[in-house]
Amino acid sequence: MIDIPEELAETQSRFNGAAGRAFVAGLPDLAARCLERWGLRPLSGETDVREAVKVLGSVLARLVAVPAPEGLRTLGGVAERMLAEAPERVGLLADAADRRLLADCAAAVREVAGEPGDRLLHWDLHYDNVLAGRADAGRAGEWVALDPKPLAGDPGFELFPALDNLFDADEVVWRFDALTEALGLERERARAWTLGRVLQNGLWGAEKGEGRLAPDHAEIARRLLGR
Structure with a gap:
């Protein structure tokens, strides 16, 4: 299970x-x-992964329609810290191709960092963090999110978990396009913030002594960059 x-x-x-x-x-x-x-069943229990992506998109669309309340962490602060840390930590990666890829991710974030957004973000909405609603609570047929890490920012920062969880390299672009359409996002901005998640994870890994990017994270970045 x-x-x-x-x-x-x-x-x-x-x-x-x-x-x-x-x-x-x-x-x-x-x-x-x-x-x-x-009376619950996990989203990841869907046998049709594309259908699961559509479910996730509908849940995300409901979440990001709401302005974030005061007092939450902000994507602007997250981006500022990432860009400050990037020059040093990128250099810790052993592979030159990984260093170039992460530097490109940082460059993409710099393009959008001045407009970090103000929507309510979950920050970790993947297929195992969505459950079918309970009938006895009047939520039959409705999918609900759980385990949020609340953040105020641009909805494009929400897409990465859905690309990485149940990873399939050949489905990355399809999932990305389906989610940007479901949320009504401008594709290039969403791409930049998704690359920001690759940057964030890469910087965390470098800090912990990991000399390479996670292969699926690197592949997501390459696919979104058209490589």
Whole structure:
């Protein structure tokens, strides 16, 4: 029913020992019981991935129609920090092609950083973070988002998780076009902010000592850049 992230399993084992390992071992059954009890099914349970993309697009469109409330983190601040960190951290990557690709991502972000937007963003809306609504709550047939990391900014910054989760290189451009259409986004701005997510993840990886970009992240950037 669910895949347990390796990092979660390792963290539970390291800090909680046998109790942590028992917790991780019991998570699939716990998730299955909760889904049955609440009448839910995961979006990632859709057998037609393109249909799942369309569902995600409709959920995103509802979310970003709302202006972000005061007090949230802002995409402008995120972009400013990324661009300040990029020169040093890009140089930490071992592969020259990765360094050039991440530098191109930073250049794309610079083009749009002056207009970071003001919409309510989820920041991590992928197929495992959307569930079918409960009939007993009056939400039958409706898909609902969960586990947000709220951010105020441009909706183009929301598209990357849907390209990376259930990754398929040949579907990257189709998914990107379907999502930009569903949200009514200007394609070039959305492309720049999506490359910003590649930049963000690449900088995080470089900080942790990873010498290469994640292959799927690099491929997403290449596809959007037409390479």
